[in-house]
Amino acid sequence: MSREQQAVARARKAFETGRSKCLEHRIRQLKNLQRMFTERQKEISDAVKKDLNKSEVGTQLYETLGLEGEISLAIRKLKEWAAPRPVEKNLLTISDTVYIKPEPLGVVLIIGAWNYPWAVTIQPLIGAIAAGNAAVVKPSEVCVHTAKVMEDLLPVYIDKELYPVVTGGVPETQELLRQRFDHIFYTGNSMVGKVIMEAAAKNLTPVTLELGGKSPCYIDKNCDINIACRRVVWGKYTNCGQTCIAPDYILCEPSIQDRVIEEVKKSIKEFYTENPKTCPDYGRIINQRHFKRIMAMLDDSTVAVGGDNDESDCYIAPTVLRDVKPEAKVMQEEIFGPLLPILSISGLDEAIKIINKGEKPLALYVFTADDKVISKMRDETSSGGLLANDCLVHYSVSSLPFGGVGNSGMGCYHGKFSFDQLSHLRGCLIKQLKMEGVNSMRYPPHTPKKLGWARFFLLKNLDLGWMGRMALLAVLVVAAAFALQNYLL
Numbered sequence: 001m002s003r004e005q006q007a008v009a010r011a012r013k014a015f016e017t018g019r020s021k022c023l024e025h026r027i028r029q030l031k032n033l034q035r036m037f038t039e040r041q042k043e044i045s046d047a048v049k050k051d052l053n054k055s056e057v058g059t060q061l062y063e064t065l066g067l068e069g070e071i072s073l074a075i076r077k078l079k080e081w082a083a084p085r086p087v088e089k090n091l092l093t094i095s096d097t098v099y100i101k102p103e104p105l106g107v108v109l110i111i112g113a114w115n116y117p118w119a120v121t122i123q124p125l126i127g128a129i130a131a132g133n134a135a136v137v138k139p140s141e142v143c144v145h146t147a148k149v150m151e152d153l154l155p156v157y158i159d160k161e162l163y164p165v166v167t168g169g170v171p172e173t174q175e176l177l178r179q180r181f182d183h184i185f186y187t188g189n190s191m192v193g194k195v196i197m198e199a200a201a202k203n204l205t206p207v208t209l210e211l212g213g214k215s216p217c218y219i220d221k222n223c224d225i226n227i228a229c230r231r232v233v234w235g236k237y238t239n240c241g242q243t244c245i246a247p248d249y250i251l252c253e254p255s256i257q258d259r260v261i262e263e264v265k266k267s268i269k270e271f272y273t274e275n276p277k278t279c280p281d282y283g284r285i286i287n288q289r290h291f292k293r294i295m296a297m298l299d300d301s302t303v304a305v306g307g308d309n310d311e312s313d314c315y316i317a318p319t320v321l322r323d324v325k326p327e328a329k330v331m332q333e334e335i336f337g338p339l340l341p342i343l344s345i346s347g348l349d350e351a352i353k354i355i356n357k358g359e360k361p362l363a364l365y366v367f368t369a370d371d372k373v374i375s376k377m378r379d380e381t382s383s384g385g386l387l388a389n390d391c392l393v394h395y396s397v398s399s400l401p402f403g404g405v406g407n408s409g410m411g412c413y414h415g416k417f418s419f420d421q422l423s424h425l426r427g428c429l430i431k432q433l434k435m436e437g438v439n440s441m442r443y444p445p446h447t448p449k450k451l452g453w454a455r456f457f458l459l460k461n462l463d464l465g466w467m468g469r470m471a472l473l474a475v476l477v478v479a480a481a482f483a484l485q486n487y488l489l
Contacts, residue, residue, distance in 0.1 A: 004175040007136055007164040011107050014161035015134035021104060023082060027075055029129050029158045033122070034071045036157040037064045043153070044118065047145035051117070052239065053284040062239065063118040066396060070123060073398055073415055074130040081130070081419045084428070092438070092457040097430040102423040104132035105206075106182030111173065111196070113187040114142035114286055115242040115336075120187040120210070121150070125163065127418025133183075134162045138176060141169040142286055181205050183422060187244075189334070190407050208411030208421055210244070211404050212334050213361040217247035217391075218351045218377065220368035221256045228367035228389070229263035232340075233271060235365075235391025237318045240283035241338035245363040247391055248334060249324070249341040251351040257342055261320055264340065265305045268318045277308070277315050285314040285337060294337035297330040301341065326354065348373060352380050360384070360406035365391055384408050 001009070019025050037044070044064065045056040054062070074081075084099040108128045112121025121139050128135040137154065139147040151165045166172060177184075177199035186196045187210040200207045219228050236247050252260055268276070276282040285291045291314050298307070298321070306319035316338050324330060324341035331341060345351050355364065364383035366374055374388045384404040387394050394400055395414075403412030413421050441450040441457070 002175055004166055004172060005179060007166050008107065008176070008179040008181070010161050011134040011136055011164055014159070015104075015107055020129075020134055020159075020162055021132045023078060026129055026132060027078060029163075030071050030075050030078075030126065032157045033126070033129070034068060034075075036153055037068055040149075040153055043149055044146075047149040048117065048143075050145040051114070051143040052242075052286060053282075054239070055280045058281060058283075059118075063116055066119060067122050067126070069396075070126050070398060070415070070418075074126055074419070077416065078130055078419075081416055082132075090458055091460050093429065095432070095435065097428075099428050101426045101428050102131070102420070103426050105422060105424055106133060108133045108135045108183045108185060108422060109138065109176060109179075109181045110135055111138045111176075111184070111186045111188070112140050113244075114140035114146075115239060115244065117143040117146040117150075124185040124187075124208070124413060124418065124422075127413055127422045128185075129158075129163070130419050131422040133422055136176065136181075137163060137165045138173060139165065139167065141167065141172075183208070185411075185413075185422070186210065190409075193409070208413065209404070209409040210402075210411075210413075211362065211407065211409040212244040212336070213359055213404070213408040214248040214331070214334050215245055215361045215363040215365065215383075216351070216355045217250050217365040218348070218355075218367065219250060219252040219256070219260060220348070220366070220370065220373055221253050223367045223369050223389075225256060225259055226263050229260060230267045230270075231390050232365075232367075233264055233267035233318070236340050237268070237272070237282070237338050238392070240285060240316070242283070242286065242336055243392065244336075245385070245392055245395060246336075247340070247363075247365050248361075249331065249343060251343050251345050251354065253347060254344040257322060257344055260342060261304045261322060264320055268305065272318060276317055277310070277313070282318075285316055288314060290314075290337070291316065294335065294339060297335065297337075297339060299329055301328050301330055304342075306338075348376060352377065355381050360404070360408055362404045362408040363387060363394070382406070 045059040048054045048059045048063065082102055084101050086099050089098050110121060110124045110128065117140055121137065125135055125137060139150045141147060147167050151167050154163060154165050166176060180203045183206050184196060184200050185208045186193060190211045193209045193211050196209065197207055217232055232247055250260065272279040272282045285294065288311060291311055294316060295309060301321040301324050304320045304322040306317040308317040309315060319339045321330060321339060321341040324343050330339060345354065360382045362384040364381060364386045366377045366388050368374060378386055382405055385394050395402055398415030400414065401412035401417045402414045403409055411421055441453045
Protein backbone atom coordinates (compact mmCIF):
# COMPACT_ATOMS: atom_id res chain seq x y z
CA MET A 1 0.00 0.00 0.00
CA SER A 2 1.47 3.38 -1.03
CA ARG A 3 2.02 6.26 1.36
CA GLU A 4 -0.88 8.09 -0.27
CA GLN A 5 -3.21 5.08 0.08
CA GLN A 6 -2.26 4.75 3.73
CA ALA A 7 -3.01 8.42 4.44
CA VAL A 8 -6.45 8.17 2.80
CA ALA A 9 -7.23 4.89 4.57
CA ARG A 10 -6.28 6.36 7.96
CA ALA A 11 -8.40 9.43 7.31
CA ARG A 12 -11.36 7.27 6.28
CA LYS A 13 -10.99 5.07 9.36
CA ALA A 14 -10.75 8.14 11.62
CA PHE A 15 -13.85 9.65 10.01
CA GLU A 16 -15.78 6.43 10.56
CA THR A 17 -15.20 6.71 14.32
CA GLY A 18 -17.59 9.69 14.18
CA ARG A 19 -15.39 12.01 16.22
CA SER A 20 -15.22 14.68 13.52
CA LYS A 21 -19.01 15.07 13.65
CA CYS A 22 -18.92 16.35 17.23
CA LEU A 23 -19.19 20.17 17.23
CA GLU A 24 -16.91 20.43 20.26
CA HIS A 25 -14.25 18.42 18.42
CA ARG A 26 -14.52 20.65 15.36
CA ILE A 27 -14.22 23.82 17.45
CA ARG A 28 -11.25 22.39 19.34
CA GLN A 29 -9.45 21.62 16.06
CA LEU A 30 -10.16 25.12 14.74
CA LYS A 31 -8.84 26.71 17.92
CA ASN A 32 -5.68 24.62 17.69
CA LEU A 33 -5.23 25.72 14.08
CA GLN A 34 -5.63 29.33 15.17
CA ARG A 35 -3.04 28.81 17.91
CA MET A 36 -0.59 27.50 15.32
CA PHE A 37 -0.65 30.80 13.44
CA THR A 38 0.05 32.67 16.67
CA GLU A 39 2.81 30.43 17.96
CA ARG A 40 4.59 29.49 14.72
CA GLN A 41 4.31 32.68 12.68
CA LYS A 42 8.08 33.06 12.30
CA GLU A 43 8.56 29.57 10.86
CA ILE A 44 5.65 30.15 8.49
CA SER A 45 6.98 33.53 7.36
CA ASP A 46 10.56 32.31 6.95
CA ALA A 47 9.44 29.53 4.62
CA VAL A 48 7.30 31.87 2.50
CA LYS A 49 10.24 34.29 2.31
CA LYS A 50 12.43 31.53 0.88
CA ASP A 51 9.77 30.45 -1.61
CA LEU A 52 8.33 33.77 -2.82
CA ASN A 53 10.47 36.50 -1.22
CA LYS A 54 7.50 37.79 0.79
CA SER A 55 8.31 39.84 3.86
CA GLU A 56 7.10 38.72 7.28
CA VAL A 57 4.54 41.53 7.34
CA GLY A 58 3.46 40.67 3.80
CA THR A 59 2.97 37.02 4.74
CA GLN A 60 0.75 37.98 7.66
CA LEU A 61 -1.18 40.54 5.60
CA TYR A 62 -1.82 38.33 2.56
CA GLU A 63 -1.67 34.81 3.98
CA THR A 64 -2.41 34.27 7.67
CA LEU A 65 -4.46 37.29 8.77
CA GLY A 66 -7.41 36.29 6.59
CA LEU A 67 -7.15 32.70 7.82
CA GLU A 68 -7.31 33.82 11.44
CA GLY A 69 -10.44 35.80 10.59
CA GLU A 70 -12.03 32.79 8.84
CA ILE A 71 -11.27 30.55 11.82
CA SER A 72 -12.76 33.05 14.28
CA LEU A 73 -15.90 33.33 12.14
CA ALA A 74 -16.27 29.55 11.90
CA ILE A 75 -15.86 29.10 15.65
CA ARG A 76 -18.40 31.84 16.38
CA LYS A 77 -20.99 30.68 13.84
CA LEU A 78 -20.52 26.90 13.76
CA LYS A 79 -23.50 25.97 15.94
CA GLU A 80 -25.73 28.17 13.79
CA TRP A 81 -24.38 26.76 10.51
CA ALA A 82 -24.65 23.14 11.64
CA ALA A 83 -28.16 23.45 13.10
CA PRO A 84 -31.21 22.09 11.25
CA ARG A 85 -32.60 24.77 8.89
CA PRO A 86 -36.41 25.00 8.81
CA VAL A 87 -37.96 25.44 5.37
CA GLU A 88 -41.31 26.59 4.01
CA LYS A 89 -44.08 24.02 3.80
CA ASN A 90 -47.09 23.48 1.56
CA LEU A 91 -50.57 22.70 2.81
CA LEU A 92 -49.92 18.99 2.53
CA THR A 93 -46.96 19.13 4.96
CA ILE A 94 -48.12 21.89 7.28
CA SER A 95 -48.34 19.59 10.29
CA ASP A 96 -45.01 17.89 9.55
CA THR A 97 -41.48 18.75 10.63
CA VAL A 98 -39.54 19.79 7.52
CA TYR A 99 -35.92 20.95 7.58
CA ILE A 100 -32.45 20.78 6.02
CA LYS A 101 -29.75 19.03 8.06
CA PRO A 102 -26.14 19.80 7.07
CA GLU A 103 -24.03 16.65 7.23
CA PRO A 104 -20.33 15.92 6.62
CA LEU A 105 -19.48 14.54 3.19
CA GLY A 106 -16.71 12.24 4.40
CA VAL A 107 -13.07 12.47 3.31
CA VAL A 108 -12.09 15.58 1.33
CA LEU A 109 -8.94 15.99 -0.77
CA ILE A 110 -7.52 19.52 -0.71
CA ILE A 111 -4.91 20.29 -3.37
CA GLY A 112 -3.32 23.67 -2.68
CA ALA A 113 -1.53 26.17 -4.93
CA TRP A 114 1.88 27.78 -4.64
CA ASN A 115 1.12 31.47 -5.09
CA TYR A 116 -0.53 31.94 -1.68
CA PRO A 117 0.42 28.56 -0.22
CA TRP A 118 -1.16 29.03 3.20
CA ALA A 119 -4.24 31.04 2.24
CA VAL A 120 -5.53 28.81 -0.57
CA THR A 121 -4.66 25.52 1.17
CA ILE A 122 -5.78 26.18 4.73
CA GLN A 123 -8.94 28.14 3.89
CA PRO A 124 -10.65 25.05 2.39
CA LEU A 125 -9.33 23.03 5.33
CA ILE A 126 -11.12 25.39 7.72
CA GLY A 127 -14.36 24.69 5.83
CA ALA A 128 -13.71 20.94 5.84
CA ILE A 129 -13.09 20.87 9.60
CA ALA A 130 -16.08 23.09 10.34
CA ALA A 131 -18.33 20.84 8.23
CA GLY A 132 -17.17 17.74 10.15
CA ASN A 133 -15.13 16.09 7.40
CA ALA A 134 -11.79 14.36 7.36
CA ALA A 135 -9.36 15.99 4.91
CA VAL A 136 -6.17 14.94 3.16
CA VAL A 137 -4.05 18.06 2.60
CA LYS A 138 -1.75 18.18 -0.43
CA PRO A 139 0.32 21.41 -0.43
CA SER A 140 1.96 22.52 -3.66
CA GLU A 141 5.40 21.00 -4.18
CA VAL A 142 6.50 24.19 -5.97
CA CYS A 143 6.72 25.98 -2.60
CA VAL A 144 9.25 23.49 -1.22
CA HIS A 145 9.93 25.21 2.10
CA THR A 146 6.30 26.00 2.87
CA ALA A 147 5.21 22.44 2.06
CA LYS A 148 7.79 21.12 4.55
CA VAL A 149 6.67 23.51 7.29
CA MET A 150 3.03 22.58 6.65
CA GLU A 151 3.91 18.90 6.82
CA ASP A 152 5.73 19.45 10.12
CA LEU A 153 3.32 21.80 11.87
CA LEU A 154 -0.22 20.63 11.04
CA PRO A 155 0.13 17.20 12.73
CA VAL A 156 1.39 18.92 15.89
CA TYR A 157 -1.71 21.12 16.22
CA ILE A 158 -4.62 19.21 14.66
CA ASP A 159 -5.74 15.57 14.53
CA LYS A 160 -3.09 13.91 12.35
CA GLU A 161 -5.32 10.94 11.52
CA LEU A 162 -8.29 13.03 10.40
CA TYR A 163 -6.19 15.67 8.62
CA PRO A 164 -3.00 14.09 7.21
CA VAL A 165 -0.59 16.08 5.06
CA VAL A 166 0.79 14.38 1.93
CA THR A 167 3.74 16.08 0.23
CA GLY A 168 5.33 15.35 -3.13
CA GLY A 169 4.98 16.23 -6.78
CA VAL A 170 2.98 15.04 -9.77
CA PRO A 171 3.35 11.26 -9.10
CA GLU A 172 2.09 11.66 -5.53
CA THR A 173 -0.83 13.81 -6.67
CA GLN A 174 -1.71 11.27 -9.35
CA GLU A 175 -1.67 8.51 -6.77
CA LEU A 176 -3.98 10.51 -4.53
CA LEU A 177 -6.37 11.05 -7.44
CA ARG A 178 -6.58 7.28 -7.92
CA GLN A 179 -8.11 7.02 -4.43
CA ARG A 180 -11.78 7.50 -3.69
CA PHE A 181 -12.76 10.77 -2.02
CA ASP A 182 -16.11 12.33 -1.14
CA HIS A 183 -15.07 15.75 -2.47
CA ILE A 184 -12.00 17.20 -4.16
CA PHE A 185 -11.08 20.87 -3.68
CA TYR A 186 -8.44 22.09 -6.14
CA THR A 187 -6.85 25.52 -6.57
CA GLY A 188 -4.72 26.10 -9.65
CA ASN A 189 -4.96 26.43 -13.42
CA SER A 190 -7.71 25.25 -15.76
CA MET A 191 -5.51 22.71 -17.56
CA VAL A 192 -4.86 20.76 -14.35
CA GLY A 193 -8.46 21.43 -13.30
CA LYS A 194 -9.63 19.33 -16.25
CA VAL A 195 -7.33 16.48 -15.14
CA ILE A 196 -8.72 16.69 -11.60
CA MET A 197 -12.30 16.64 -12.89
CA GLU A 198 -11.62 13.65 -15.14
CA ALA A 199 -10.13 11.68 -12.26
CA ALA A 200 -13.03 12.63 -9.98
CA ALA A 201 -15.58 11.52 -12.57
CA LYS A 202 -14.46 7.89 -12.25
CA ASN A 203 -15.95 7.79 -8.74
CA LEU A 204 -18.64 10.45 -9.32
CA THR A 205 -16.77 12.61 -6.82
CA PRO A 206 -17.96 16.24 -6.67
CA VAL A 207 -15.31 18.91 -7.16
CA THR A 208 -14.66 22.51 -6.30
CA LEU A 209 -12.29 24.06 -8.84
CA GLU A 210 -10.79 27.44 -7.99
CA LEU A 211 -9.03 28.33 -11.23
CA GLY A 212 -8.20 31.69 -12.82
CA GLY A 213 -8.07 33.37 -16.18
CA LYS A 214 -7.50 36.80 -17.65
CA SER A 215 -9.32 39.20 -15.30
CA PRO A 216 -10.06 42.42 -17.25
CA CYS A 217 -9.81 45.93 -15.84
CA TYR A 218 -11.81 48.68 -17.55
CA ILE A 219 -10.85 52.29 -16.70
CA ASP A 220 -13.45 54.90 -17.64
CA LYS A 221 -12.03 58.15 -18.99
CA ASN A 222 -14.17 60.17 -16.56
CA CYS A 223 -12.99 58.51 -13.35
CA ASP A 224 -10.26 59.66 -10.93
CA ILE A 225 -7.39 58.15 -12.88
CA ASN A 226 -4.81 58.79 -10.16
CA ILE A 227 -6.72 56.76 -7.55
CA ALA A 228 -7.74 54.12 -10.07
CA CYS A 229 -4.12 53.50 -11.09
CA ARG A 230 -2.89 53.35 -7.48
CA ARG A 231 -5.40 50.59 -6.79
CA VAL A 232 -4.63 48.76 -10.01
CA VAL A 233 -0.88 48.86 -9.27
CA TRP A 234 -1.49 47.40 -5.82
CA GLY A 235 -3.75 44.68 -7.22
CA LYS A 236 -1.45 43.83 -10.13
CA TYR A 237 2.01 43.79 -8.56
CA THR A 238 1.22 42.33 -5.14
CA ASN A 239 3.03 38.98 -4.95
CA CYS A 240 4.81 39.93 -8.18
CA GLY A 241 1.58 39.56 -10.15
CA GLN A 242 1.14 35.92 -9.09
CA THR A 243 -2.44 36.32 -7.90
CA CYS A 244 -5.37 34.47 -9.50
CA ILE A 245 -7.56 37.60 -9.31
CA ALA A 246 -4.91 40.15 -10.27
CA PRO A 247 -6.05 42.56 -13.01
CA ASP A 248 -4.62 40.85 -16.08
CA TYR A 249 -4.94 43.72 -18.56
CA ILE A 250 -6.33 47.26 -18.81
CA LEU A 251 -8.98 48.40 -21.27
CA CYS A 252 -9.14 52.17 -21.79
CA GLU A 253 -9.67 54.76 -24.49
CA PRO A 254 -6.59 56.06 -26.39
CA SER A 255 -7.12 59.56 -25.03
CA ILE A 256 -6.18 58.45 -21.49
CA GLN A 257 -3.55 55.78 -22.22
CA ASP A 258 -0.56 58.10 -21.64
CA ARG A 259 -2.09 59.41 -18.42
CA VAL A 260 -2.74 55.86 -17.20
CA ILE A 261 0.87 54.88 -17.95
CA GLU A 262 2.20 57.92 -16.13
CA GLU A 263 0.03 57.34 -13.05
CA VAL A 264 0.91 53.63 -12.95
CA LYS A 265 4.60 54.55 -13.16
CA LYS A 266 4.25 57.02 -10.27
CA SER A 267 2.50 54.45 -8.08
CA ILE A 268 5.10 51.76 -8.84
CA LYS A 269 7.80 54.16 -7.66
CA GLU A 270 5.77 55.11 -4.57
CA PHE A 271 5.09 51.49 -3.56
CA TYR A 272 8.34 49.80 -4.61
CA THR A 273 10.92 52.64 -4.80
CA GLU A 274 13.14 53.54 -7.76
CA ASN A 275 14.61 50.05 -7.64
CA PRO A 276 11.95 47.42 -6.91
CA LYS A 277 14.64 44.72 -6.93
CA THR A 278 15.90 45.94 -3.57
CA CYS A 279 12.45 46.66 -2.13
CA PRO A 280 11.48 44.19 0.65
CA ASP A 281 7.82 44.41 -0.37
CA TYR A 282 8.38 43.30 -3.97
CA GLY A 283 8.41 39.56 -4.56
CA ARG A 284 9.99 37.18 -7.04
CA ILE A 285 8.72 34.80 -9.72
CA ILE A 286 8.37 31.36 -8.16
CA ASN A 287 10.96 29.63 -10.39
CA GLN A 288 12.92 29.93 -13.62
CA ARG A 289 10.39 27.97 -15.66
CA HIS A 290 7.73 30.57 -14.92
CA PHE A 291 10.30 33.36 -15.39
CA LYS A 292 10.97 32.17 -18.97
CA ARG A 293 7.26 31.72 -19.67
CA ILE A 294 6.51 35.32 -18.63
CA MET A 295 9.49 36.85 -20.44
CA ALA A 296 8.44 35.11 -23.68
CA MET A 297 5.19 37.08 -23.59
CA LEU A 298 7.09 40.33 -24.16
CA ASP A 299 8.29 39.38 -27.65
CA ASP A 300 5.70 41.26 -29.72
CA SER A 301 4.71 44.07 -27.33
CA THR A 302 6.04 47.56 -26.57
CA VAL A 303 7.39 48.17 -23.05
CA ALA A 304 6.30 51.53 -21.65
CA VAL A 305 7.47 51.05 -18.05
CA GLY A 306 9.90 48.55 -16.49
CA GLY A 307 11.07 45.50 -18.36
CA ASP A 308 14.20 44.99 -16.23
CA ASN A 309 14.84 41.38 -15.28
CA ASP A 310 17.35 39.00 -13.74
CA GLU A 311 16.85 35.30 -14.45
CA SER A 312 19.30 34.19 -11.74
CA ASP A 313 17.15 35.98 -9.14
CA CYS A 314 13.79 35.23 -10.84
CA TYR A 315 13.25 38.98 -10.85
CA ILE A 316 11.01 40.80 -13.31
CA ALA A 317 10.37 44.49 -12.64
CA PRO A 318 6.81 45.89 -12.58
CA THR A 319 6.20 46.27 -16.31
CA VAL A 320 3.60 48.12 -18.38
CA LEU A 321 2.97 47.36 -22.07
CA ARG A 322 1.30 49.95 -24.33
CA ASP A 323 -0.81 49.69 -27.48
CA VAL A 324 -1.18 45.95 -27.06
CA LYS A 325 -3.16 44.09 -29.72
CA PRO A 326 -5.66 41.33 -28.86
CA GLU A 327 -3.58 38.85 -30.89
CA ALA A 328 -0.34 39.61 -28.94
CA LYS A 329 1.32 36.73 -27.05
CA VAL A 330 0.62 38.39 -23.71
CA MET A 331 -3.12 38.22 -24.42
CA GLN A 332 -3.29 34.48 -25.19
CA GLU A 333 -3.13 33.13 -21.64
CA GLU A 334 -3.31 34.27 -18.03
CA ILE A 335 -0.12 36.25 -17.36
CA PHE A 336 0.37 35.36 -13.68
CA GLY A 337 3.28 37.76 -13.46
CA PRO A 338 4.14 41.49 -13.28
CA LEU A 339 3.26 42.44 -16.88
CA LEU A 340 0.37 44.88 -17.35
CA PRO A 341 -0.82 45.20 -20.98
CA ILE A 342 -2.96 48.18 -22.00
CA LEU A 343 -5.44 47.70 -24.84
CA SER A 344 -6.96 50.76 -26.48
CA ILE A 345 -10.69 50.56 -27.08
CA SER A 346 -13.31 52.99 -28.41
CA GLY A 347 -15.45 52.88 -25.29
CA LEU A 348 -17.50 50.76 -22.92
CA ASP A 349 -19.31 48.79 -25.63
CA GLU A 350 -16.07 47.60 -27.23
CA ALA A 351 -14.65 46.76 -23.80
CA ILE A 352 -17.65 44.53 -23.10
CA LYS A 353 -17.32 42.93 -26.53
CA ILE A 354 -13.64 42.07 -25.88
CA ILE A 355 -14.41 40.69 -22.42
CA ASN A 356 -17.24 38.52 -23.72
CA LYS A 357 -15.10 37.18 -26.55
CA GLY A 358 -12.76 35.51 -24.07
CA GLU A 359 -13.35 32.87 -21.40
CA LYS A 360 -15.32 33.95 -18.35
CA PRO A 361 -12.79 35.43 -15.90
CA LEU A 362 -12.46 34.85 -12.16
CA ALA A 363 -12.75 38.59 -11.51
CA LEU A 364 -13.77 41.67 -13.47
CA TYR A 365 -12.75 45.21 -12.50
CA VAL A 366 -14.34 48.47 -13.55
CA PHE A 367 -13.19 51.94 -12.50
CA THR A 368 -15.77 54.68 -12.98
CA ALA A 369 -17.76 57.32 -11.12
CA ASP A 370 -20.85 56.47 -13.17
CA ASP A 371 -23.22 53.91 -11.63
CA LYS A 372 -24.74 53.29 -15.07
CA VAL A 373 -21.36 52.12 -16.37
CA ILE A 374 -21.03 49.71 -13.44
CA SER A 375 -24.54 48.39 -14.02
CA LYS A 376 -23.97 47.92 -17.75
CA MET A 377 -20.69 46.08 -17.15
CA ARG A 378 -22.37 43.88 -14.52
CA ASP A 379 -25.46 43.12 -16.60
CA GLU A 380 -23.75 42.45 -19.95
CA THR A 381 -20.81 40.30 -18.83
CA SER A 382 -20.21 37.18 -16.75
CA SER A 383 -17.39 36.59 -14.25
CA GLY A 384 -16.72 34.86 -10.95
CA GLY A 385 -16.85 38.20 -9.13
CA LEU A 386 -17.19 41.87 -10.05
CA LEU A 387 -15.48 44.71 -8.24
CA ALA A 388 -15.95 48.40 -8.97
CA ASN A 389 -13.27 50.95 -8.12
CA ASP A 390 -10.86 48.61 -6.37
CA CYS A 391 -8.97 45.34 -6.81
CA LEU A 392 -8.70 42.06 -4.87
CA VAL A 393 -10.55 43.19 -1.73
CA HIS A 394 -13.72 41.18 -2.44
CA TYR A 395 -11.61 38.12 -1.53
CA SER A 396 -11.53 39.35 2.07
CA VAL A 397 -15.33 39.54 2.48
CA SER A 398 -16.43 36.27 4.10
CA SER A 399 -20.09 36.98 3.37
CA LEU A 400 -19.42 36.94 -0.40
CA PRO A 401 -19.02 33.64 -2.27
CA PHE A 402 -15.59 33.40 -3.89
CA GLY A 403 -15.34 31.23 -6.97
CA GLY A 404 -15.30 31.10 -10.73
CA VAL A 405 -17.72 30.42 -13.56
CA GLY A 406 -17.08 28.50 -16.75
CA ASN A 407 -13.36 28.23 -17.45
CA SER A 408 -12.45 30.09 -14.25
CA GLY A 409 -13.86 27.36 -12.03
CA MET A 410 -16.89 25.89 -10.30
CA GLY A 411 -18.14 25.98 -6.74
CA CYS A 412 -17.39 28.67 -4.19
CA TYR A 413 -16.09 29.12 -0.67
CA HIS A 414 -15.30 31.57 2.19
CA GLY A 415 -17.24 31.79 5.43
CA LYS A 416 -20.54 29.91 5.42
CA PHE A 417 -20.09 29.17 1.72
CA SER A 418 -17.10 26.94 2.61
CA PHE A 419 -19.21 25.10 5.18
CA ASP A 420 -22.08 24.55 2.74
CA GLN A 421 -19.77 23.61 -0.14
CA LEU A 422 -18.25 20.81 1.95
CA SER A 423 -21.52 19.63 3.50
CA HIS A 424 -24.36 17.46 2.27
CA LEU A 425 -27.52 19.50 2.79
CA ARG A 426 -29.86 16.64 3.64
CA GLY A 427 -33.58 17.24 3.18
CA CYS A 428 -35.62 15.81 6.06
CA LEU A 429 -39.41 15.43 6.52
CA ILE A 430 -40.84 13.87 9.70
CA LYS A 431 -44.49 12.80 9.67
CA GLN A 432 -46.79 11.33 12.32
CA LEU A 433 -48.77 8.15 11.75
CA LYS A 434 -51.97 10.15 11.94
CA MET A 435 -54.46 12.00 9.65
CA GLU A 436 -54.47 9.16 7.11
CA GLY A 437 -57.59 10.58 5.55
CA VAL A 438 -55.57 13.41 3.99
CA ASN A 439 -53.51 10.83 2.10
CA SER A 440 -56.56 9.39 0.31
CA MET A 441 -55.98 11.78 -2.59
CA ARG A 442 -52.70 10.09 -3.47
CA TYR A 443 -53.84 6.49 -3.19
CA PRO A 444 -55.46 4.58 -6.08
CA PRO A 445 -57.97 4.57 -7.54
CA HIS A 446 -57.08 7.98 -9.00
CA THR A 447 -60.05 10.24 -9.85
CA PRO A 448 -60.55 13.79 -11.12
CA LYS A 449 -61.91 14.79 -7.70
CA LYS A 450 -58.75 13.53 -5.97
CA LEU A 451 -56.64 15.39 -8.53
CA GLY A 452 -58.53 18.59 -7.70
CA TRP A 453 -57.80 18.18 -4.00
CA ALA A 454 -54.14 17.36 -4.72
CA ARG A 455 -53.88 20.50 -6.83
CA PHE A 456 -55.29 22.56 -3.96
CA PHE A 457 -52.99 21.08 -1.32
CA LEU A 458 -49.83 21.18 -3.39
CA LEU A 459 -50.18 24.44 -5.31
CA LYS A 460 -51.94 26.72 -2.81
CA ASN A 461 -49.50 29.29 -1.46
CA LEU A 462 -49.68 30.25 2.18
CA ASP A 463 -47.74 32.85 4.13
CA LEU A 464 -47.32 30.76 7.23
CA GLY A 465 -45.42 33.55 8.93
CA TRP A 466 -48.57 35.55 9.59
CA MET A 467 -51.25 32.88 9.32
CA GLY A 468 -49.69 30.76 12.05
CA ARG A 469 -51.88 28.47 14.03
CA MET A 470 -55.06 29.66 12.34
CA ALA A 471 -53.76 28.29 9.02
CA LEU A 472 -52.92 24.98 10.63
CA LEU A 473 -56.39 24.76 12.20
CA ALA A 474 -58.06 25.59 8.89
CA VAL A 475 -56.06 22.91 7.08
CA LEU A 476 -56.96 20.32 9.65
CA VAL A 477 -60.65 21.14 9.17
CA VAL A 478 -60.27 20.85 5.39
CA ALA A 479 -58.41 17.57 5.82
CA ALA A 480 -61.16 16.19 8.04
CA ALA A 481 -63.82 17.28 5.55
CA PHE A 482 -61.87 15.71 2.69
CA ALA A 483 -61.52 12.47 4.56
CA LEU A 484 -65.28 12.44 5.20
CA GLN A 485 -65.98 13.04 1.51
CA ASN A 486 -63.81 10.06 0.61
CA TYR A 487 -65.87 7.85 2.84
CA LEU A 488 -68.98 9.02 1.01
CA LEU A 489 -67.54 8.29 -2.47
